[in-house]
Amino acid sequence: MDDPLTTAPNPGSLSKPSRDYDGSFQPGEAYLQALPDMQNAHADHISGARVAINQVGISNFKLPLKFKTRTGQVVSLETSVTGTVSLDKDNKGINMSRILRVFYQFKDDVFTWEEIEKILNTYLERLESEEARLKLFFNYPIAQTSLRSNMQGYQYYQVMWEGALKNAGELHRYIQLDFVYSSTCPCSEMLSEHAREARNVYSIPHSQRSKARVLVELDESSEMTNEDLVDHCANALMTETQVIVRREDEQAFAELNGAYVKFVEDAARLLFEELDAEEQILDFQVSIAHLESLHSHDAVAVVTKGIPHGFQGQFDDFRQLIC
Secondary structure, three states: OOOOOOOOOOHHHOOOOOOOOOOOOOOOHHHHHHOOOOOOOOHHHOOOOOOOEEEEEEEEEEEEEEEEOOOOOEEEEEEEEEEEEEEOOOOOOOOHHHHHHHHHOOOOOEEOHHHHHHHHHHHHHHOOOOEEEEEEEEEEEEEEEOOOOOOEEEEEEEEEEEEEEEOOOOOEEEEEEEEEEEEEOHHHHHHHHHHHHHHOOOOOOOEEEEEEEEEEEEOOOOOOOHHHHHHHHHHHHOOEOOOOOOHHHHHHHHHHHHHOOOOHHHHHHHHHHHHHOOOOEEEEEEEEEEOOOOOOOOEEEEEEOOOOOOOOOOOOOHHHHOO
16 A cells, blocks of 8 residues: 555646535545554654654643542532653654543543543553653632631632553652742841830831642552642641631731741741651652742742652742742
């Protein structure tokens, strides 16, 4: 059979093509079989170096997916999905649409780590790859009770679940969560107190909205929820931003900031202490930005658990943490 990529029609045999869309045309089986397939072309058609590609696939396809809360309630959330597989050096490409079509077979299920593993195994089988990755990005709502007025509002957390599978082996499970909090500068607090005591001058220590991006790798038997990871962040930092605030809540928040002043270095070490004590977490990386109200620049820090071959503290663009 002629290679459709190298067999060209005789130019003299073609009339001027129609520019009218034929809505009534229905391709038959023979027509479908004759359609050229660039992805499955012979290796001779590879452009550039004949090397393996670590990840290739599609990113940011969106659909509503179901997730289970800590209490067992099922919620439907708009989710942005990235699905990729590895490609060996002798294959020109993958069938990109297969990434999407496979995923849509599972779109009505409740997403758990077991569900993600099923999808990844299907990717390995259908796309004949050795490695597969799946990332799910969504905003996760958790009801927050105000500090003193006992009113409730929804705090939304930017969450990413990632599953990575190699050779249909052990599934690597990652959760990333962005936690927004207030940070009051200990130096500014001490200087304000000094002005009051030495000169009886009223002043206010500076504080700012801050963000910690917490990335954890979970043990294979872990049942940690998004709520559990939020609790760890809240326990470590104590000054999460608030949703519904009355005067008594605003006063309470000012008192909290006074009780838990922290530099960016303090925040990093407090989160390290909290996460390091959690047995379900194999490894973690915490990336932080304090969006300074004193300076025109931000204070940043990164800390990792420090295990061999684990997270290395690489964080390339702290502007991602602007909130």
